[in-house]
Structure formats: structure tokens, C-alpha cells
Amino acid sequence: MDNYYAIEAINLTKIYGSGNTEVIAMQSASLQLKRGEIAALLGPSGSGKSTFLTAVGLINPPTSGTVTIGGQLVLEGQQSQSNLRSFRRQHIGYVFQKSNLIPFLTALENVQISLELNGNSKRESQDKAQQLLDELGIGERSDNLPSMLSGGQQQRVAVARALANQPNVILADEPTAALDSKRGRQVMELFAQVAHSRGAGVIVVTHDHRALDVFDTIYEMEDGKMYQK
Amino acid sequence: MNLAARDIRHNLGRFALTTFGVGMLLMVVMGMGGIYRGIVEDATLLIDKIGADLWIVQKHTRGPFAELSQVPSNLTQRALSVPGVLSTRDFIYHTIQRVRNDKPLRIAVLGLSWPTDKGEWIPLISGRPLGQNHFEMIADESLGLQLGETIKLGKDVYLVVGISQSMISSNGDGIGFFTVADAQAIQSDAAGEAVRLERASRKARGERSEMGLQQPSNLDLAERPSNELPAISRPQLTAVMVTLAPGADLNQVTRTFSGWGDVSVFTKSGQRELLLKGSVEKIRRQIGLFKILLTVIAAVIMALILYTLTLDKIHSIALLKLIGAPNHVIVGLIMQQALVLGVLGFVIAYLLGQKVFPLFPRRVILLESDLYQLAFIVLVISIVSSLLGIWKAMRVSPNEALS
Secondary structure, three states: OOOOEEEEEEEEEEEEOOHHHOEEEEEEEEEEEEOOOEEEEEOOOOOOHHHHHHHHOOOOOOOEEEEEEOOEEEEEOOEEOOOHHHHHHHHEEEEEOOOOOOOOOOHHHHHHHHHHHOOOOHHHHHHHHHHHHHHOOOHHHOOOOHHHOOHHHHHHHHHHHHHOOOOOEEEEEOOOOOOOHHHHHHHHHHHHHHHHHHOOEEEEEOOOHHHHHHOOEEEEEEOOEEEEO | OOHHHHHHHHOHHHHHHHHHHHHHHHHHHHHHHHHHHHHHHHHHHHHHHHOOOEEEEEOOOOOOOOOOOOEOOOHHHHHHOOOOEEEEEEEEEEEEEEEEOOEEEEEEEEEEOOOOOOOOOOOEEEEOOOOOOOOEEEEEHHHOOOOOOEEEEOOEEEEEEEEEOOOEOOOOOEEEEEEHHHHHHHHOOOOHHHHHHHHHHHHHHHHHOHHHHHOOOHHHHHOOOHHHOOOOOOOOEOEEEEEEOOOOOHHHHHHHHHOOOOEEEEEHHHHHHHHHHOOOHHHHHHHHHHHHHHHHHHHHHHHHHHHHHHHHOHHHHHHHHHOOOOHHHHHHHHHHHHHHHHHHHHHHHHHHHHHHHHHOOOOOOOOHHHHHHHHHHHHHHHHHHHHHHHHHHHHOOHHHHHO
16 A cells, blocks of 8 residues: 555645634644545534535635645645646545435436546446446446435445545545434445545544444544544 | 436426427527518519519609509500510509408509410419400419409409419519409599599580680590590500510610600619619618517527526536536536527427418518528527526536535
């Protein structure tokens, strides 16, 4: 296994507004995650978890700090060191509270599109997408539109899409919030399995303390500051 | 993967309805162009079909279509004597309005110079050209008269012996073809009482005149029908049509007629220009401007439709950006839908138009060149209209996928 971190966030700070309206959403948050590790990020609402996740996910750059993914410095403050959209496509997988599938694509196509965007051929993408859906136990629903799938099934499709390009990092924002405890745990175990078997670094923002045993590391945020538990 | 096709498949009903609406709108634009062409075609149809090289009309008038013209009936023979002239024909043209089946019936009455011209040049869909000097007519199908039907005009009854197609006056009235004598009779028809009053008035004027006092026997003539009076001229013609002999110099013959003090002369192209720059110019320009306005409206509506379609999938677009879709994928999604909307709309417009336009009271002519032009315009509109949606899509942050 490579000796660099899957993701390394150093002193991330995010400030909204200025002067009297200035709000510090995140202050000097740092996190280091090796490949194959899964980390939980806990904290109350408004503590800065989502801000951190969107910063390291290259969606909403921090005001200051650096983000290094797969050994490559990607963000230095608000300065990006590469094409962020292209980088996201190749190195980061996302899973969110709501499944966030494209409604006009079938389960298979939702995974396939991610592969095609990364330069895979149509045939290759189809085969790989079907394989991923089979692995996640939802292969028989591959022709269904998201609206025809249950919340848990949609979340599995979203996980399959996040895994499709074998990213260095998978970021999940409360992926079990819409699921019952049994299915929630299944999803958490799935993330742990993905991290360990595929060597990806996985960060999961969660409120669910019942499944913390699956994580290798636990971080907590409060008032924009991050602590390792 | 073709995202545009997938999105259309998912919202097929709504997209189909939207496309149908755009098709209807484009049909109106297409129809306006067709009406414009129809007016031009109708205005010049008679001039093109009747096959006259020169038109001799009343001096200083722009007759016989753009304004009223009257020339003496012997002008036909005078014109025939000019070197280079192969044949001359009388031309009588006026519009009447009668009531038939409790509905107004407008007929553009055109006199054919029997027996030189029996109407062989008229495009007939049934029946035959005129076969006798009186009481027969060829009616355009737009008049609604049937073959074999009779119609009373003035004091005489006319039998419909032929039905023509697309023979319309510049005002859009169907043309009825009669012999010149019948056309004159229809034009100069007066009620019996009016004739009697005119004769009495003529006699009264005669009794007071020097001629009546000195030669009372002349007063007997005053009571006779007007066509028996040598002093009263025969009914006049509207114009005289001239056909040149093969190899004759058009300019030379025109110069000869132009030298006559009592008439003006126009070539075939001159007559066309008189009509297009004269009587139909305003309506032509009005419809032309209306067509431009409709095209702009169609562009605005299409832009709004495409903008709304983009807004409907803004979350999906944000998600696509989040998973790293490059801009050209998103632009392609919107642009392809715009082109599908435009192309299908155009096809629907054309197919609907084929069914609807023949029901219009005036001719709607779709020229191939106009259709190609409109297709190109629709293509441009589709691309330009999608820019608003693309602009919106480019501004969407991937963050919006998380909200």
C-alpha cells in the first residue's frame, strides 16, 4: 500500500461574511486518513461537519488551509492546484443523506454515467456498473428508476456510484439518516467493507452512535473545531 | 450515454405536449409565410397565366388590376395592325357581389375574347373550356359552384362548363371566366325600369335640344335601345392584351404603342411590378412584418420553455457537476433537447399545416425555399434559445445537489 494518506486536511478554516457579519463555520480543522481506513465525524447540527465535508470534497473551498488527496496537493486556501471537477470525478466518491440519484436515469445508468464520465467505454461501463450493483445486492433492480426503489436501495445505488471509479476518498454525509437502524447499520458495515477491501479512505458524517464500532477513527466537531476521540 | 434522450424518455408526456405546442406556434409562423406567398402569387397569377406580352390600358392609368381602366373596343383591331403583333385579345375585368344560398358570392368576372380565346390556358380540374359565345362560364373551385350548375347574373343564366383551380384575383376572389360579350352584359346590366327612365330622359333632352326641334324624327331614335343608336359608342373594354410574333422586338413594339396619345402600355413584368409595388404592397409588407414578429415571439417562447426545462432539472445538473461531469456534457444535454424540440416542432408544424392550410379562405403557399429558410431559422432559434438555459446551468453550484 502507498505510504501517503488517502486524504490529509490541514488547518482548514472557513469564514463566511466579513466585519460584523463574519461567521467562522470551521476553524483549523485537521484530519489525516490512511488508505483503507474509515473515519466517523460526529457533532451536533451547525458544528461545521458539512462545511468540512464540502471543503475536503472540493465543492466549497475553505478560506485557508490545505487539502491533499492521494498524495497530491489539491487545495491551498481557495487556490486550487488542479481542475477540481476533473479531480472530483477521478478521486472522490460522494454519498449523501438523500440518495441524490439522477431521477431520469435507471439504477444502472446512475452508476454507468459516473464511469462513462471518467472515460470508460459504454459497454465497459455497463458491465462494471452491473457488477457493482450485483455486489451491493441490488443487481436485480438495475433497470428501475430511483422513484421505484426504496430509500435503502437508493442509498446502495448511490454507494455503487461513489465506488465506480475506485476513488481515493469516499465522503458520506449522514448516509443512514433516512434508514431504519437495521438498514443503517448494514450501510455503515458496507462502507467499512469498501474501505478495507478497496483501500479507499472513507469519512462518514453521522449522528448514529449505535454503529460507531465499525469505524477505525472517530472525529468530533463542535463550534467549528475538530477533535479526534 | 445520451442524457437528453433519457430525460425526454422520463418526461415523455410533458415533452410531447410541449413539442406539440411549439409545433403549433411554428405552424403559425409557417402559415404567415405561406399567406405572404399566397398574396404575391394570387396578385400575379392572372398576369402569368394569361400569356399576354403587353397590356394596353387607358392613358395615364395603371390598369387594369391596380386601378380602373377603359379603352375603346376598336383598340383591339388597331393594335393588331402594329408590326410585330401576332394577336390581340379583349380584356374585361371587374368584380361583382351577389347573394347565393343566402351567402355573399364574390366573383371576379373576366371576359375571354371569343373565339380567339376560349380559355384553353386555364388550368381545369373538371369540365371543358368555353364552347359557345354566350351563357357559359368557367368557375374557379373557390367560388363553390358545381359543374353543370346554372347561375343567374343580370338578366341571363350561365351554365358552369368548367371548374378551374387556383384562379384567384389579387383581392382573393375566385375568378369566373365568361366571353367578353357576356362579361360586358353582366357589367352593364341595368333594371328594366332604369332603362325605361333613361330612354325617357334621353327623349326629353332631345325635345329641348336644337337637333330635336329642327329634326323631330330623330326623337324616335332616342327611344330605341342604346346599342341601336349610332351616336352612342359600344361598351368599352378594360384593356387589350397583345401577344407578340416570334422574334418580334418587345421594346420596339412597346415604343410604338407608347407613341399613341390615347393609351398607355405595360409589359408583363411591368404589370407584375405595378401590382406588387401597388395594390398588394401594404398587405405584403404588413404580413411580412407580422411574420418577423411571430418568429421573434416563437424564439422568446422557445427560450422560456427551454429555460423552464433546465430549471426542472437543475438539481440533476448540480449533481452531474458534483460527480465531475464536464461542461460540454451539461451543454449537450440542454442543446440536444433544444434541437429535438425545434426539429420535431418544425415537422409537426409542416404536417399540421398540410392538413390545416387548405381550409384557409385564401391560398397558403409553402415554397420549398421558404421551408428551408424556416428550418434554418428554427435551428438558429433552438440554439439561441438554449443559451438562456445553458447560462443558468453554468451558474449552478455543485453545492445545490446537497440542498
